[in-house]
Amino acid sequence: xxxxxxxxxxxxxxxxxxxxxxxxxxxxxxxxxxxxxxxxxxxxxxxxxxxxxxxxxxxxxxxxxxxxxxxxxxxxxxxxxxxxxxxxxxxxxxxxxxxxxxxxxxxxxxxxxxxxxxxxxxxxxxxxxxxxxxxxxxxxxxxxxxxxxxxxxxxxxxxxxxxxxxxxxxxxxxxxxxxxxxxxxxxxxxxxxxxxxxxxxxxxxxxxxxxxxxxxxxxxxxxxxxxxxxxxxxxxxxxxxxxxxxxxxxxxxxxxxxxxxxxxxxxxxxxxxxxxxxxxxxxxxxxxxxxxxxxxxxxxxxxxxxxxxxxxxxxxxxxxxxxxxxxxxxxxxxxxxxxxxxxxxxxxxxxxxxxxxxxxxxxx
Amino acid sequence: xxxxxxxxxxxxxxxxxxxxxxxxxxxxxxxxxxxxxxxxx
Numbered sequence: 148x149x150x151x152x153x154x155x156x157x158x159x160x161x162x163x164x165x166x167x168x169x170x171x172x173x174x175x176x177x178x179x180x181x182x183x184x185x186x187x188x189x190x191x192x193x194x195x196x197x198x199x200x201x202x203x204x205x206x207x208x209x210x211x212x213x214x215x216x217x218x219x220x221x222x223x224x225x226x227x228x229x230x231x232x233x234x235x236x237x238x239x240x241x242x243x244x245x246x247x248x249x250x251x252x253x254x255x256x257x258x259x260x261x262x263x264x265x266x267x268x269x270x271x272x273x274x275x276x277x278x279x280x281x282x283x284x285x286x287x288x289x290x291x292x293x294x295x296x297x298x299x300x301x302x303x304x305x306x307x308x309x310x311x312x313x314x315x316x317x318x319x320x321x322x323x324x325x326x327x328x329x330x331x332x333x334x335x336x337x338x339x340x341x342x343x344x345x346x347x348x349x350x351x352x353x354x355x356x357x358x359x360x361x362x363x364x365x366x367x368x369x370x371x372x373x374x375x376x377x378x379x380x381x382x383x384x385x386x387x388x389x390x391x392x393x394x395x396x397x398x399x400x401x402x403x404x405x406x407x408x409x410x411x412x413x414x415x416x417x418x419x420x421x422x423x424x425x426x427x428x429x430x431x432x433x434x435x436x437x438x439x440x441x442x443x444x445x446x447x448x449x450x451x452x453x454x455x456x457x458x459x460x461x462x463x464x465x466x467x468x469x470x471x472x473x474x475x476x477x478x479x480x481x482x483x484x485x486x487x488x489x490x491x492x493x494x495x496x497x498x499x500x501x502x503x504x505x506x507x508x509x510x511x
Numbered sequence: 512x513x514x515x516x517x518x519x520x521x522x523x524x525x526x527x528x529x530x531x532x533x534x535x536x537x538x539x540x541x542x543x544x545x546x547x548x549x550x551x552x
Contacts, residue, residue, distance in 0.1 A: 245536025431533030435540050455543045458551040
C-alpha cells in the first residue's frame with residue numbers, strides 16, 4: 148500500500164512495510180536522530196577548541212551538513228524514506244521555540260513584540276503585493292502566485308501550506324514552493340548575519356532585519372544564532388510576530404479566492420479559519436516566558452534553570468537543523484520552469500532591502 | 512462540509528503538530544523548574 152505523506156517540508160510517497168518492520172524502522176530512525184544530534188553537539192563543543200577561526204562556525208552549520216550527509220548516504224542505500232520518520236523539523240523547531248520563550252523575559256517579548264507586529268504588517272503587505280504583481284506580470288499561474296507571495300511575505304513553509312489550503316493549490320505546487328523557500332533561506336542564513344556585521348548594525352536592528360527577511364523560522368534561528376544572542380532574541384520575536392499574522396492572511400486570501408477568483412459569494416471562509424491557522428507554538432512561547440519570568444522574579448527557582456533551558460533548547464534546535472539537512476531535495480525545482488524562481492529571487496531581494504529599512508526605522 | 516473546506520482541512524492537519532510541540536516544550540520547562548531535569552550538557 149502506498150501513502151502520500153506530508154513530511155516536514157515536502158510530500159513523498161512511502162511504501163508501508165508490515166507493522167513489526169515498521170516499528171523497527173521507526174526505532175532505527177529515532178536512534179539515528181539521537182546519535183546525529185549527539186555528534187553535532189560534540190562537534191560544536193570540540194571543533195572551536197582546534198582553532199580561533201573555527202569558533203565562528205555554530206551548531207546550525209554542523210547540523211545541516213551532518214543531516215545532508217546522512218540523507219545523501221541513506222538515499223544511495225535506498226533506505227532514506229524508511230528512516231525519515233523521526234526527522235521532524237517542525238516539531239523539533241517549535242519545541243525549541245517554546246524553550247526559547249522560557250529563556251526570554253516577558254518584558255522583552257512585550258517590548259520587541261509590539262514593534263515586531265508593526266514591522267510585520269508593513270513587511271507582509273508590501274512584500275506580498277510586490278510578489279503578487281511581479282508574478283502576474285511574468286505570467287505565473289494564479290494559485291502558484293498565491294503560494295509564492297505568501298511564503299516570501301510571511302514565513303516560508305508554514306505560510307506556503309496555509310496559502311495552499313486557502314486557495315486549494317496542488318501538492319506539486321506546494322512541494323515546489325517549499326523547495327524554493329529552502330533554496331533561498333539557507334544561503335541567507337549564513338550571508339545575512341555576515342552582512343549585518345559588515346554594515347555595523349546593532350544586535351537589535353540585525354535581529355529585526357533577520358526576522359523580517361529570512362523566510363523560514365528555522366533559518367531565522369540559525370542566522371540569529373550566528374550573529375549574537377541578542378540578535379537571536381529579537382529575530383525570533385519579530386519572526387513570531389509575523390507568523391502570528393498567518394491566520395489573518397489565510398482568511399483574507401481564502402475570502403479573495405472564493406469571492407473574486409472563483410466567484411462563489413454564497414461560500415465564505417469563517418473567522419474560525421484565523422484561529423485554525425494561527426501557529427499554536429506562539430502560545431507556548433509566550434506561556435513559557437510568563438511561567439519562567441514569574442518563577443525567577445518571585446525567587447521560586449534558582450537562576451541556573453535558564454542555563455538548563457538554554458541547553459535543552461539547543462538540543463532541539465540541533466535536531467531541527469539535522470532534519471532540514473536530511474530532508475533537502477531540490478529535484479522538483481526543475482519541473483516548473485524559471486519564472487517562479489525568478490519571482491522568488493526578485494521578491495527576496497526586495498524583501499531584504501525593505502526589511503533593512505523597516506528594521507532600522509523601528510528598532511534603530 | 513464543502514469540498515473546499517474538506518481540502519482545506521487536509522492542509523491544516525500540519526498545524527496539529529504545534530500542540531504536541533507546545534505540550535512537550537511546556538513539560539520540559541516544568542521538569543527543569545521542579546528540578547527533575549537538571550545539569551543538562
